[in-house]
Amino acid sequence: MSSAAKPMAAKPRRARGVLRRLIGDPLGALGLAMIVVTVIAALSAGLLPHDPVKLNPMVRFAAPGADHWLGTDNLGRDLFTRMLYGARIALVISIGATIVSLLVGLLLGVLAGFGPRWLDSILLLVMDAMKSVPTVMLALVLITWTGPSLWAVVLVVVLVNGPTYARIVRTQVLALRNAEFIEAERALGAGFLRVASLHVIPNIIGPLLILAAMDIPIVVGIEAGLSFLGLGVRPPTPSWGTILFDGFSYIRDSVWMVIAGGLPIVITALGFTFLGEALRDTFDPKLAKR
Amino acid sequence: MSRDATQAPVLQVRGLDLSYDTPAGALQALRQVNLTIGKGEIVGLVGESGSGKSTLMQAILGLLPGAAKVQGGQILFQGQDLAGLSAPQMRGLLGDRISVVFQDPMTALNPVLTIGRQMIDIQHRSRISRAEKRARAIGMLERVRIPDPESRFNRYPHEFSGGMRQRVAIAMALMARPALLVADEPTTALDATLEIATIDLLRELQAEIGCAILFITHHLGVVAELCDRIDIMYAGEIVESGATAPVFRDPRHPYTQLLFACDPAQISRPMRHLPSIGGGLPDLTHLPPGCIFAPRCPRADATCRATRPADHQAGPSDLVRCHYPLAPRLEITA
Amino acid sequence: MLGYLARRIVLAVAVILTVIAALFAMMRAIPGDPVRTALGPRASEAMVETYRIKMGLDQPVIVQIWRFFSTILQGDLGSDAISGVPVARIIMAQLPDTLYLVLGAMVVAVVPGVWLGVLSATKRGSLFDRVTSVLSVSVMAVPSFVIAIYLLLIFAIQLSWFPAIGAGEGLADRLHRLVLPSVALGLAWIGYIARILRASMLEVMGENHIRTARAFGLSERKIMYDYVLRIAILPTITVLGMGIGQMLSGAVFAEIVFGRPGIGKLVYDSIAARNYPIVTGTLLVTTGFFVLVNLIADLLIAFLDPRVRNVVSR
Numbered sequence: 001m002s003s004a005a006k007p008m009a010a011k012p013r014r015a016r017g018v019l020r021r022l023i024g025d026p027l028g029a030l031g032l033a034m035i036v037v038t039v040i041a042a043l044s045a046g047l048l049p050h051d052p053v054k055l056n057p058m059v060r061f062a063a064p065g066a067d068h069w070l071g072t073d074n075l076g077r078d079l080f081t082r083m084l085y086g087a088r089i090a091l092v093i094s095i096g097a098t099i100v101s102l103l104v105g106l107l108l109g110v111l112a113g114f115g116p117r118w119l120d121s122i123l124l125l126v127m128d129a130m131k132s133v134p135t136v137m138l139a140l141v142l143i144t145w146t147g148p149s150l151w152a153v154v155l156v157v158v159l160v161n162g163p164t165y166a167r168i169v170r171t172q173v174l175a176l177r178n179a180e181f182i183e184a185e186r187a188l189g190a191g192f193l194r195v196a197s198l199h200v201i202p203n204i205i206g207p208l209l210i211l212a213a214m215d216i217p218i219v220v221g222i223e224a225g226l227s228f229l230g231l232g233v234r235p236p237t238p239s240w241g242t243i244l245f246d247g248f249s250y251i252r253d254s255v256w257m258v259i260a261g262g263l264p265i266v267i268t269a270l271g272f273t274f275l276g277e278a279l280r281d282t283f284d285p286k287l288a289k290r
Numbered sequence: 291m292s293r294d295a296t297q298a299p300v301l302q303v304r305g306l307d308l309s310y311d312t313p314a315g316a317l318q319a320l321r322q323v324n325l326t327i328g329k330g331e332i333v334g335l336v337g338e339s340g341s342g343k344s345t346l347m348q349a350i351l352g353l354l355p356g357a358a359k360v361q362g363g364q365i366l367f368q369g370q371d372l373a374g375l376s377a378p379q380m381r382g383l384l385g386d387r388i389s390v391v392f393q394d395p396m397t398a399l400n401p402v403l404t405i406g407r408q409m410i411d412i413q414h415r416s417r418i419s420r421a422e423k424r425a426r427a428i429g430m431l432e433r434v435r436i437p438d439p440e441s442r443f444n445r446y447p448h449e450f451s452g453g454m455r456q457r458v459a460i461a462m463a464l465m466a467r468p469a470l471l472v473a474d475e476p477t478t479a480l481d482a483t484l485e486i487a488t489i490d491l492l493r494e495l496q497a498e499i500g501c502a503i504l505f506i507t508h509h510l511g512v513v514a515e516l517c518d519r520i521d522i523m524y525a526g527e528i529v530e531s532g533a534t535a536p537v538f539r540d541p542r543h544p545y546t547q548l549l550f551a552c553d554p555a556q557i558s559r560p561m562r563h564l565p566s567i568g569g570g571l572p573d574l575t576h577l578p579p580g581c582i583f584a585p586r587c588p589r590a591d592a593t594c595r596a597t598r599p600a601d602h603q604a605g606p607s608d609l610v611r612c613h614y615p616l617a618p619r620l621e622i623t624a
Numbered sequence: 625m626l627g628y629l630a631r632r633i634v635l636a637v638a639v640i641l642t643v644i645a646a647l648f649a650m651m652r653a654i655p656g657d658p659v660r661t662a663l664g665p666r667a668s669e670a671m672v673e674t675y676r677i678k679m680g681l682d683q684p685v686i687v688q689i690w691r692f693f694s695t696i697l698q699g700d701l702g703s704d705a706i707s708g709v710p711v712a713r714i715i716m717a718q719l720p721d722t723l724y725l726v727l728g729a730m731v732v733a734v735v736p737g738v739w740l741g742v743l744s745a746t747k748r749g750s751l752f753d754r755v756t757s758v759l760s761v762s763v764m765a766v767p768s769f770v771i772a773i774y775l776l777l778i779f780a781i782q783l784s785w786f787p788a789i790g791a792g793e794g795l796a797d798r799l800h801r802l803v804l805p806s807v808a809l810g811l812a813w814i815g816y817i818a819r820i821l822r823a824s825m826l827e828v829m830g831e832n833h834i835r836t837a838r839a840f841g842l843s844e845r846k847i848m849y850d851y852v853l854r855i856a857i858l859p860t861i862t863v864l865g866m867g868i869g870q871m872l873s874g875a876v877f878a879e880i881v882f883g884r885p886g887i888g889k890l891v892y893d894s895i896a897a898r899n900y901p902i903v904t905g906t907l908l909v910t911t912g913f914f915v916l917v918n919l920i921a922d923l924l925i926a927f928l929d930p931r932v933r934n935v936v937s938r
Binding site for chain 1: 635638639640642646758764765766767769770773774777781870872873874876877880881888891892895896898900903904906907910911914915918
């Protein structure tokens with residue numbers, strides 16, 4: 001067993017100290033600020049006077065002004081409003097899909113680690129195969145069959161990220177499995193679910209959450225990318241991907257649509273990456289080698 | 291055995307002070323270190339881990355890590371102060387006038403280059419053809435008794451045994467016929483038989499080339515066997531120095547006396563427990579005001595704890611850094 | 625070496641077979657007529673019948689599985705639902721354009737990536753190192769299609785330095801039109817390569833044999849490029865293998881944004897036309913390519929690293 005498989009120590013820390021250290025790291029502070037801005041944007045989307053989907057053919061391709069802060073799109077819809085609604089979609093899908101991926105990863109990892117050998121081998125092979133299909137192809141084929149929808153996006157995210165988390169959990173389970181105190185507990189009749197929830201999850205949840213935070217840009221990219229291709233969020237629902245596709249289609253008429261669709265993707269992706277890096281450096285320098 | 295007074299020493303370290311920047315403050319790794327190596331002399335440098343042997347070696351070779359700062363003193367090699375040399379000037383000496391054999395033969399050679407490639411690369415100063423360099427390298431491999439050197443030449447380090455790798459390292463170090471060879475525990479990683487063979491080889495090559503050797507070790511038996519002189523280091527200071535045999539017979543510094551008593555090979559009477567020196571190394575970021583050994587010394591008194599001792603000449607030793615160099619030898623009982 | 629080779633190839637084959645099995649399971653799991661699903665709604669009644677007999681759907685499941693595997697493994701990826709042309713031929717016709725793009729992206733990624741990685745390792749902790757590190761994670765985080773659109777907007781439309789659309793005619797024009805899509809696709813991998821190379825260089829620089837090289841007065845340049853990089857480059861090859869495979873399918877965005885032909889564009893159009901055989905066929909081809917490239921990368925490392933070469937031959 002490699003040294004990486006040693007049980008990682010659970011690190012209880014005070015939240016305030018963590019926050020102070022994160023803000024002490026300029027990049028971490030910047031990342032946090034970017035995420036806060038995105039969250040505020042998503043929450044305040046409903047407060048704006050404009051409707052995100054109602055067509056307004058009288059003001060197509062309007063330039064930014066007092067009425068339309070970022071101008072309007074090819075159908076006369078207010079771009080600023082659509083951008084904020086897009087933040088809702090992006091955050092809900094990326095965080096929701098990441099939580100589902102984490103749960104699936106935990107389940108598969110615990111099954112592979114505690115289960116019989118044949119199950120472990122099969123799961124490993126399937127996870128390897130999953131990782132061998134290029135991400136974009138996997139997404140395209142799945143959605144060809146399921147049809148475009150939010151759920152299809154979630155499914156793609158789970159299939160892309162789930163195996164990574166499952167592998168980490170599995171390694172941790174295997175390391176703990178033969179630990180004496182676990183053997184003692186199992187001898188006393190503790191089921192593997194009890195052992196998993198008492199020992200595996202507390203040990204693994206910190207590093208796993210950091211990895212998940214760093215994966216959020218990938219998830220935001222998957223949602224926006226599929227929506228861009230017309231395979232994710234369906235028009236007229238505002239998603240950064242669909243706004244960007246409209247902007248691409250009319251790129252010679254107006255630059256504002258491309259800005260309203262692309263800039264928030266860049267901000268969110270950088271925000272979660274910077275925060276994830278800072279979190280990792282603070283909590284678990286070992287992960288830096290990943 | 292004794293030093294030829296008419297000849298200038300190859301290496302002379304004078305009053306060397308060196309510290310490391312650490313988060314806890316400056317760590318005074320070397321303090322007023324004096325060390326002399328005469329031409330063609332083999333000098334053993336002895337001390338436990340953490341005594342500063344490696345730092346002293348790195349200072350001599352100019353391979354100190356970035357956090358290390360030479361605060362004072364000189365490292366004179368053939369009259370030239372190494373501490374003041376620029377990196378390119380130092381590179382000009384390394385592998386040519388000064389060579390080194392490192393401790394762990396398993397990791398000291400580049401794993402993805404052949405032995406031959408590495409032996410040709412280190413002749414980068416010679417203005418001879420590649421074929422001549424190759425011939426020289428093979429000749430040197432023969433000298434260190436590598437069987438079938440022609441075919442071994444194109445092999446990778448992992449294809450050699452530990453003892454053979456160390457002989458390759460010795461061949462590389464001596465190929466340029468340096469004036470000084472620094473040997474950093476070259477036999478520690480080897481088993482006893484290989485250790486003897488390697489030391490015999492080193493002595494034989496030294497006699498032929500006439501280089502001086504600074505032999506760093508914590509194995510007193512090897513020093514007694516090989517070295518003309520011995521220097522004993524403790525916590526960043528050389529506490530005693532002299533010709534090997536007399537110092538072994540009558541060590542003057544309490545640390546040397548305890549160290550010799552601790553070496554199983556030195557114990558003549560059977561004892562129930564191996565003796566060991568009580569206490570640990572002092573904190574070098576916060577030095578005690580007096581003698582560095584006072585906290586562990588069974589003989590320490592108020593003077594020892596208050597003032598630093600000077601270097602004295604006493605008995606067979608040329609240098610004893612102790613307030614009481616003439617005190618009777620400590621009796622060690624288990 | 626032979627044992628390692630065999631084991632590595634067996635693993636690659638097992639992965640491919642698992643992917644095919646998953647594909648089969650998925651086609652069966654979809655509710656409704658599997659033939660309809662496989663061919664898409666635009667296939668004619670006659671084609672559905674032919675396909676049903678060809679697939680042997682009246683046969684037992686085990687026979688169906690056998691046929692499914694054997695046809696695919698013989699290189700028969702089925703026929704286009706609309707034109708009836710073999711899918712393999714359609715894909716192979718589009719593959720070269722995508723491969724040029726991937727090659728261009730590799731050049732964009734490798735040259736600056738290696739340079740930045742080596743330099744930030746030798747200047748560890750400097751301002752240059754910190755700026756490189758932030759830029760690396762930044763380009764890794766931003767999705768390639770966003771980069772593609774902004775490149776299009778700035779360099780093709782606003783500045784008119786590059787043509788916006790198409791693959792071009794003749795070598796000079798083709799290369800000219802390859803620049804922006806290659807940058808869009810390769811930019812992120814500059815970050816991946818710089819990061820992994822920096823980390824592995826720093827690891828190697830701490831090893832004992834580098835101290836030996838210094839102790840023999842070798843120049844820093846020689847030590848870095850001959851003694852350190854030779855070892856540190858090995859993990860980078862693995863990353864490159866992954867990169868080529870991912871780029872091959874990630875090319876879809878660059879191909880759409882810059883209006884280039886290629887397998888990405890092919891799949892995109894096939895999805896819109898619900899032309900399923902082409903979609904699944906492309907999945908198999910890109911996956912096979914991905915597995916193959918990773919296999920080659922692993923074997924290349926084994927070949928370049930005498931330690932692995934030796935250990936695995938025992």
